Amino acid sequence: MRPRLLALFLLAIAMPSYAMDGIADDPHLNVSPRTAEEIARIAAVTAPTSDFSAPEPFEGNPAGGATVRARTDANAFSQSSGNISFERELDFKVGNGLFRKLWVSSPSSTLASDGLGPLYNARSCQRCHLKDGRGHPPEGPDDSTVSMFLRFSVPASGEEALSDIEAFLLSAGAEGPRARPEPTYGGQLQDFSVAGHPAEGQMAITYVEETVALADGTEVSLRRPEYSVADPAYGPLHPDAMLSPRVAPQMIGLGLLEAIPASDILAHADPEDADGDGISGKAQVVWSFQHERAMLGRFGLKAGAPTVKEQSAAAFAGDIGISNPIFPSPGGDCTDRQAECRAGPHGDGDDRVFEIDDTGLELVTYYSRNLAVPARRDVDDAEVLRGKQVFYDAGCTACHTPKFVTHRLPDQPEQSFQLIWPYSDLLLHDMGDGLADNRPEGRATGREWRTAPLWGIGMTQQVSGHTYFLHDGRARSLLEAILWHDGEARMSRDHVANLPEPDRAALIRFLESL
Template identity: 70%
Template sequence: MRCTTLAFLTLCLAQPGAADLSTLSQPHLDITPRSAAERERIAGVTALTQDFSQAEKFESRPGGAASVRAINTPDAFSQPSGNISFARELDFKLGNALFRKLWVSSPASTLASDGLGPLYNARSCQRCHLKDGRGHPPEGPQDSAVSMFLRISVPATPEEPMSEIEAFLLSVGEETPRSRPDPVYGGQLQDFAVQGQKAEYRLEVSYEEVEVALSDGETARLRRPTYAAADLGYGPLAHDAMLSPRIAPQMIGLGLLEAIPAADILAGADPEDRDNDGISGRAQVVWSFEHDRPMLGRFGWKAGAPSIREQSASAFAGDIGISSPIFDAPWGDCTEAQAGCIAGPHGDGDSRVQEIDAEGLDLVTFYSRNLAVPMRRDVGDPQVLRGKRVFYDSGCPACHRPKFVTDRLDDQPEQSFQLIWPHSDLLLHDMGEGLADQRPEGRANGREWRTAPLWGIGMTQTVSKIATYLHDGRARSLLEAVLWHGGEGAAARDRVIKMPKADRAALIRYLESL
């Protein structure tokens, strides 16, 4: 059996004044506790099926009542929750306007839109999350890297004081690799700058083709990427700088992921692989700067953010250079070594305290929380059902957990008590050396990544036009993405390599239906 808690959490929660597991969830949620009978009923509903002769009840609606009809246009990921009220849809539209707004540099006559940068990766949220879908690496020298960037950090020296999360983890007996933002380039590299400032770098990507032999005479070609930070604007990188490429992830279903009870996510963790199935998922725990305490990490490629609101504020700061009530530095990711950037004009003057205020951040959060998951296609198709059996028999649900039931939320009716099908356990897993970035983040080491939700993945091409997968977009097809799995995913990958060609085709067909 998987353990229902983690050793470090047990120690933490045993301390005087510590809260129970539910407080690792989102503090803003008005949660109605579950009864024992309800928990038992939910366990039955979310158990893995053994019947692949037909689709499961409600399987066609991966977002529960919040699901929407799948439309075959680039707007497929831009629809509001299917169960949203007319009055609340207005807030969704206002949030959409802020999500799409192009920010400008200061000073400007458009006082509500100035404050861009001084260093930035994009001028709007939508420029990275293309049509609310995923980004992609630059496809050739003429293509912009606007939906992809490099995170950067350096190892912390022993003399440096611990961060809040490092100190917390050490206090409960867990020592993690310590790192800091680069002293010159900060936490991520920005490839644009406002007038009068220098951009930090230009992203260069090159690929080496690797051939993989499959059963029945088939082959696949993978591309192994190499990344370089060219045209550095502020001197050479530190000799021990750690770089991690990231494309913007798709935005659908975030509110439903946020509404999954923390205890249900923790119940899937098995860091010591006590059941000997080769899967050792670990919960990410991060420091919430909004709530000033440790929280369960859920969002981002390494689950580095605890909530949609904090993730949104972090993106405003790092990607666009916009201050908010959570990250209030008007110069965004600029460091003390970039004195000109800090001294430059910003958009927090006059009556504005931050460049996006609490109301604006709340609207963007509401919009992000209510981007709906499209309904499944062809759930009863015989090849899709065959692919589903292959998916289960290959062990994929050990990480890509199909189902959860969200909390009862009095203040979020769209996400309240929904049976959802994200196909993710939201835990960290060792994905092997091939996908490793060798850059720790919180509890995640350089080989660990959060299991990516699979809902909507079959509509990537429809929404984004350029369909690439994994954290850096190296995979050009779903099969390539599977073949990159290593570490805890190696056994499932090897089964895919060796299975009959028809089963492999059915598996991909199933994934395309999600």
């Protein structure tokens, strides 16, 4: 048996039945099998380090050959892969143009740009992912919520008929459906609309400050948010509606995350905590509307999308109201109860079948795949190295897996066979009651979130102009973000809370170097 097949066979023994049939790599990937020699090399190079006296080989290049020089301005996340060819650089730039393009409502003389809404959250991808960085909650009554929105669900009743997709996922080992879109407002609150159509409402946030005392007497104030919908225009929400806030994540390194072999991600999964370490990483299983099969979820705050292309297509449909080959509804997230929205002006009434076609979607996908990860800063600084050791000693690497090696991809040289340092296992983890949105999504419970990649996190202030972290931006600093960790991460959080101030400062310095 070839080494690659043997690895998959052993994985299938350890995982539920969906591991072989459902959780797989993108079938469109042209993957070259790994040799036995490569498997051994990869195991050696990705093994956790125990030497913190100096940087590891290639640690300063977190994206391998795709790493770019760390700029000192706000465009640090907007560079193309460092190993991109001259010919493909043009595709990247055209994709950037589509990513930044402002869509307008139909009918319009600008046929290539109309089809907005009728209900939407933003007029362009760039409006949410400004400078390809991290969004933020509004900083006051006059600040926009454009880089943040609310997801909606209601609990599944258990009496509703399963869709074909739900039935398949259930038969493949996934849990049954636990949530449905809110019947009137759909899957998310859309706070903008074209002329003649009322927006669905406005997200309202209030904060309660809570003080946490660390072991050395340092006091840190954490803000606990509460969310509601002001001025709902289409009637009251369902009484059991579940609201989940989502801040737009940074865009760098997505193509490299997509290129990690599914088997390597699954190797870190331990849903029953068989090793007894308190960490129960769980793979997300989602239905791919692009490939019409179950796949490993990798993208989104609960790993709800399997590929960069499908995540992009879902954002076009749900956030901007732009139909595309994967999500073809011209009304985007409009529901059957929003009849005027569904019958409203759309950009598919001319010769176009979709408001953005597959060529345009592929260009945006290529752009998103190739937003480069900047090089590490101060990687050999003594305090940074000390902070790295604290990170390991605290057990943070149990979820924030430092290293992977990507597939060999002849058709994607930028992502092919790179040693990368994302500091994420891309699995779902229970983060406790404090961070719970109480809204299930696929296999994720209301307490579970995908481990966020940490590369580039130290450049958030430079790129995005703020230091708001976590899924809803509640944390105003990296220390606050750590202190919100609970559930599976409680021991790591308590370790940090009990550190002397110099070690805590070193940990933050290490994170800022990523």
